[in-house]
Amino acid sequence: MVDKDGAMLSQVVAALNELHTTTDQKRCRELDDALTMLKKSENGFMISFRLLDFEQPTIVQHFGACIFYDTIRERWEECLSNEALIVKIKETLLEKLALGAPFLNQSVTNKLTSSLAIFILYCMPDIWSEPIQDLATMWNDKPELLLRVLAELAAEFYRIRLPLSQRSVLKSSLHQKAEDVIKIINVILCDKDSSPSLRNAAVECLEQWLRLPSVELVRWQPALLPFLGNLSDRVALARILIVVSTHSDLPYMENLAMDLATFLANITCPAVVEQLDILSKRYKEKNDENREDFISELEEYGFLVSALAEFFETTIRLLLIGCVEKRNGEVLRLLCTFFEKISLWPGVYPYDEVISDASEVFWNALKQDLLSLPGSRVSETVRNE
DSSP states (O other): OOOHHHHHHHHHHHHHHHHHHHHHHHHHHHHHHHHHHHSSSHHHHHHHHHHTTSSOHHHHHHHHHHOOOOHHSSSSHHTTHHHHHHHHHHHHHHHHHHTTTEEESSHHHHHHHHHHHHHHHHTTTSSSSOOOHHHHTTTTOOOOHHHEHHHHHHGGGGOOOOOOOHHHHHHHHHHHHHHHHHHHHHHHHHHHTTOHHHHHHHHHHHHHHHSSTTTTTGGGGGHHHHHTOOSSSSHHHHHHHHHHHHTTGGGGGGHHHHHHHIIIIIIIHHHHHHHHHHHHHHHHHHHHHHHHHHHHHHHHHHHHHHHHHHHHHHHHHHHHHHHHHHOHHHHHHHHHHHHHHHHOOOOOTTTTTTHGGGGGHHHHHHHHHHHHHHTSSHHHHHHOO
């Protein structure tokens, strides 16, 4: 049996090497068809454990990881009906990721991460009841790897194939674990010494979990606020704002909308203006040949301002009602001041239009809601202001 497996392993490795080197299209199709059939077979899954050996070339490891992922996704019932196989899959994925993450090719790591995530989803909550806590304990010294797997948990939820009742149970189970994920993300985002790659992993994790169906935004507020005031990664901040803005519950959550808007108006928006002023001064000091970095950075701020405008477009009605009923128009005043500065932003055509044009969404939403809200909710004085 060992000799037979060894022979098959050699054949697979040889086929993969030939597939990636041959220029014969007919031979390429033949090899691809044969490898595709192997991926779907039981023998293919069993040999994939050996394909993941660290000594194998990257193309071989990646092929093995693809078999792992596809088998778990397509034949999960068969995998979970065998207790010994469950243990073997779990141990293999944990070992390969824990030991190999520092040096494995990124494509291999990504596929193994997805494999572990989808395996966990199929095992929750009965077979593996506390996967997040278990991983957090095991990988206490590997926070970036932990965050990558947690992000994939949320992303892979949309790809699992479960009956509706089981899917509902799994979704509830994930929401119950949200507090654990929030704490992990919060620790990273609040740590000034976190590396850029680690912070990016935390942002991706936050983004994916916010996209889960029926996610409660209020629960995620502790993870959102520390992040919303940090302009070090403007594109990531814009992505998170867009995810929050498109959440179906946001237009009906006055308290949360006011809390987030107050934070953005007092902290984020002034910081954007300050950084744009600094950027503008740097721009004037550069000649035409050295402005590529400036334009790239300006586009990032344009993306962020557009995301801010989109958020306030979604929440402007709640802000108007909240500001008036609580007799606190300061937030709205700050926002109008901010978007006025953005609208009048001085620049060189056509580059700076990515900044000045972004405020149009906010002004249109403000005008529309001021004119449409009942007079009992917004006084004539406020309309005129």
